[in-house]
Every structure is written in C-alpha cells, then in structure tokens.
Amino acid sequence: MKFQQEIRDFLMSRRAGISPEQAGLPHLGGNRRVQGLRREEVAMLSGLSVEYYTRMERGKLGGASESVLDAIARALQLDDDERAHLYDLARNVAPGSPRKHPKRTPPVTASVQQVLDSMSVPAVVQNGRLDLLAANDLGRALYADLFTMAKQPPNFARYAFLDPRAEDFYADIDQAKNLLVAVLRATAGRDPLDQKVTELIGELSTRSTDFSTRWAKHNxxxxxxxxKVINHPVVGTMDLAYDDFALPGDPNVSITTYTANPGTPSADGLTLLATWADTQKQPQRTNDEVHGSSTTSTVGTSERRDGGDR
Structure with a gap:
C-alpha cells in the first residue's frame, strides 16, 4: 500500500504542476476545479483510456509497459530524473519485484581511501542516504562542521535541516535544502525497503516541519x-563545481570531487583550504616536537649542571 500511495502522490503532484496551456491544450474558459491537468487530459495526452490512467494513478503501475510509462512521462513533461523515478516506482510494484535487500559489502575500503588521499582536490564518499562515509584531508577541511556533528556518520540532510551552522555555510540554504530532499526522494524511490532511509526520513519529518513541507512536494x-556556493568559516566564499563518480559494486555510493575554475577567487580559496587543512594535522606533531625538545633541553641542562658540580 505504501508503494501505491507514493505513485499516486507523485503522479498527482506532477500533473498539478502543468497547466493546460503548457501541455498545448486549448483554453476553454470557465473555472477549473483542479490545479494543473485533469486525469482525463493526461489520459488523452498519453493515448490511454481514462479508466486505465486513473487505475495507474491509484498506484496500479505493476505490469505497465515501457511504452506506456514513456507516454505518461511525455504527457507530464517529466525530466530525466523524474522519468527515472517513475520507472523505479513501477519496478517496485511489478509482480515478482524483490522484497529483500541484497547484503552489500562495506564500500569504503583501504584502496578507496588511497584513491581519495591521492587527489589534489576535496573529495568525499557519500551514499544515496546522504551519509558522508569517507574523505581526504581537503574533504574533511571543506566539511569540517559535519565531522563535529554529534550523530555519526555525518549526514548532509541532518546538517542542513537540524544544524543551525548550515544557514551560514550554504550561500543559498533554500536551494541546498530542496536539492537534498529531492535526492533523498529519488533514493527512497529506488529502494523503498531500505530501513535506514526510512528511519532518516522519519527522523527529519518529525524534527523539522521545513523538511516535511519540502518532502510533500515529491520533487x-x-x-x-x-x-554549489559555500561560505566556509575559515576560507570564505567559494563557488565550486561537484562531480559524482559511482563506485564499482554499488551505484548508490559515489566519490564526489569539488573543483574551482583556475585563476578565480574560489581557486585561491581551495589553495588556502589546503594550507588550513595541513595546519589541522600539525598540533599533534607540534606537541610531540615540543615535548621532545623540552626533554632534550632538560637533559642537556641537567648534564651541564652535573658537569659543573664535578
């Protein structure tokens, strides 16, 4: 039933966002009792009967052919991400669809960490649940706030909605929140039985009305x-490009890198970030050096003092 409700809400939200004019339908005047397209208009644009489309919008997508799904996607003017989400929803209610998760091996191996450490730009490993699973030194420096969160592993959605520091960190916090919610929604559509995703969504919905309001939009x-433009607490504002590279064995876990255009203030910011990241590794070594030099100094003084006595 949960899958069917998800399908219903998604399709209804998409047709509510398209006006007859946007769909190329003639304006007939009069008051419309629904926002956006009516079911019969979507059915007509899809080349389906009203009864068949109505049944599908009620969650009966199981067994729908690729051509039917494509027709609905065209009628609702779905983008590539929305189309993929529709296919995920249909697969989850298809007869014989799996109801158990395959066991996954831990994605962050020593070799993956080596790859991260070999990169000269900030890099992190994250999953579809938006957990930050690993990072190189620059990645840790970039997201220093997240690594100090009480609940670990760090999670981008928890940070954006539950940590007040996020308001300053993201130059456009509204855009950041919309993106994070939309990524979580796509993740839930791919694997609606992932208990950890369900728990995270439940936690955020309970603790943040802002999250629940955005979640209800089904983007x-x-x-x-x-x-993304960020206001780093040490480096300042940086406009960074990010790219995801899926890890072999699990397409939902990826390495994300952050770069800046050469010769820009943001590129200078990354250079400064690298310098600051290095200083974060210095205190322990510095303390060791201090203790070592202090010991040497004490021994030398003692020897000189003993020598003087003799």
Missing amino acids: VHRHLRGR
Whole structure:
C-alpha cells in the first residue's frame, strides 16, 4: 500500500504542476476545479483510456509497459530524473519485484581511501542516504562542521535541516535544502525497503516541519554534477563545481570531487583550504616536537649542571 500511495502522490503532484496551456491544450474558459491537468487530459495526452490512467494513478503501475510509462512521462513533461523515478516506482510494484535487500559489502575500503588521499582536490564518499562515509584531508577541511556533528556518520540532510551552522555555510540554504530532499526522494524511490532511509526520513519529518513541507512536494533529483556556493568559516566564499563518480559494486555510493575554475577567487580559496587543512594535522606533531625538545633541553641542562658540580 505504501508503494501505491507514493505513485499516486507523485503522479498527482506532477500533473498539478502543468497547466493546460503548457501541455498545448486549448483554453476553454470557465473555472477549473483542479490545479494543473485533469486525469482525463493526461489520459488523452498519453493515448490511454481514462479508466486505465486513473487505475495507474491509484498506484496500479505493476505490469505497465515501457511504452506506456514513456507516454505518461511525455504527457507530464517529466525530466530525466523524474522519468527515472517513475520507472523505479513501477519496478517496485511489478509482480515478482524483490522484497529483500541484497547484503552489500562495506564500500569504503583501504584502496578507496588511497584513491581519495591521492587527489589534489576535496573529495568525499557519500551514499544515496546522504551519509558522508569517507574523505581526504581537503574533504574533511571543506566539511569540517559535519565531522563535529554529534550523530555519526555525518549526514548532509541532518546538517542542513537540524544544524543551525548550515544557514551560514550554504550561500543559498533554500536551494541546498530542496536539492537534498529531492535526492533523498529519488533514493527512497529506488529502494523503498531500505530501513535506514526510512528511519532518516522519519527522523527529519518529525524534527523539522521545513523538511516535511519540502518532502510533500515529491520533487526528485539524481546527484551527479552541479555547482554549489559555500561560505566556509575559515576560507570564505567559494563557488565550486561537484562531480559524482559511482563506485564499482554499488551505484548508490559515489566519490564526489569539488573543483574551482583556475585563476578565480574560489581557486585561491581551495589553495588556502589546503594550507588550513595541513595546519589541522600539525598540533599533534607540534606537541610531540615540543615535548621532545623540552626533554632534550632538560637533559642537556641537567648534564651541564652535573658537569659543573664535578
């Protein structure tokens, strides 16, 4: 029943966002009792009977052919991410669809960490649940706030909606929140039986009305590439491009890198970030050096003092 409700809400939200004019339908005047397209208009645009489309919008997508799904996607003017989400929803209610998760091996191996450490730009490993699973030194420096959160592993959605520092960190917090919610929605559509995803969504919905309001919009997005502007507490404002590279064995776990255009203030910011990241590794070594030099100094003084006595 949960899957059917998800399908219903998604399709209704998509047709509510398209006006007859946007769909190329003639304006007939009069008051419309529904926002956006009516079911019969979507059915007509899809080349389906009203009864068949109505049944599908009620969650009966199981067994729908690819051509039918494509027709609905065209009628509702779905983008690539929304189309993929529709296919995920249909697969989850298809007869014989799996109801158990395959066991996954831990994605962050020593070799993956080596790859991260070999990169000269900030890099992190994250999953579809938006957990930050690993990072190189620059990645840790970029997201220093997240690594100090009480609940670990760090989670981008928890940070954006539950940590007040996020308001300053993201130059456009509204855009950041919309993106994170849309990524979570796409993740839930791919694997609605993932208990950890369900728990995270439940936690955020309970603790943040802002999250629940955005969640109800049913927007979806695949986190592949884009740009984000951040206000780093040490370095300042940086406009960064991010790119996702899926790890072999689990397409929902990826390495995300952050780069800046050469010769820009943001590129200078990354250079400064690298310098600051290095200083974060210095205190322990510095303390060791201090203790070592202090010991040597004490021994030398003692020897000189003993020598003087003799």
